[in-house]
Amino acid sequence: MDTPITIGxxxxxxxxxxxxxxGHTRDPYLMETxxxxxxxxxxxxxAECGLGVPREPMRLVGDPAKPRLVTxxxxxxxxxxxxxxxxxxxxxxxxxxxxxxxxxxxxxxxGMERVKVYSESGTGAPQHKGVxxxxxxxxxxxxxxxxxxxxxxxxxxxxxxxxxxxFVLRRWREAAAHQRLGSLIEFHT
Numbered sequence: 130m131d132t133p134i135t136i137g138x139x140x141x142x143x144x145x146x147x148x149x150x151x152g153h154t155r156d157p158y159l160m161e162t163x164x165x166x167x168x169x170x171x172x173x174x175x176a177e178c179g180l181g182v183p184r185e186p187m188r189l190v191g192d193p194a195k196p197r198l199v200t201x202x203x204x205x206x207x208x209x210x211x212x213x214x215x216x217x218x219x220x221x222x223x224x225x226x227x228x229x230x231x232x233x234x235x236x237x238x239x240g241m242e243r244v245k246v247y248s249e250s251g252t253g254a255p256q257h258k259g260v261x262x263x264x265x266x267x268x269x270x271x272x273x274x275x276x277x278x279x280x281x282x283x284x285x286x287x288x289x290x291x292x293x294x295x296f297v298l299r300r301w302r303e304a305a306a307h308q309r310l311g312s313l314i315e316f317h318t
């Protein structure tokens with residue numbers, strides 16, 4: 130196969146100005162080092178579901194196992210709109226042949242773990258037990274794909290593990306595409 134290794138990525142990490150404040154969080158390691166070996170497929174849940182840039186900031190509220198996505202100032206509940214978009218988008222990504230995904234840490238839509246979830250009343254300290262709505266939908270839909278967030282990729286051991294997993298997945302898919310016993314043996318040697 131001559132097709133590149135395709136990795137989904139939160140669009141703000143590529144330098145796209147899609148954050149709520151019109152900014153980005155371009156990650157130099159991802160864009161200057163890893164990008165030489167993979168092709169990124171940027172995804173921004175908020176911008177793609179029509180919330181615009183800039184936009185009012187949002188946060189997760191309620192039960193960490195099933196939080197709601199609510200704007201901070203106007204208290205508009207965007208959960209249904211975002212969850213509907215998430216289900217549509219993960220189905221679209223089935224054809225992208227992704228080998229993994231890099232999420233934006235702490236994002237109420239793209240954080241893969243330890244996302245702040247606030248109480249209904251807004252009082253007390255937030256819990257750090259949430260998962261962003263898109264990240265949860267993606268990981269539920271693609272449970273075997275390697276996923277990480279950009280913050281965890283600063284740890285050399287986690288970074289090496291993630292990169293190994295995406296390359297192994299790619300090699301496995303190439304071996305499986307040949308449908309020959311020799312390809313399977315070569316994969317394991």
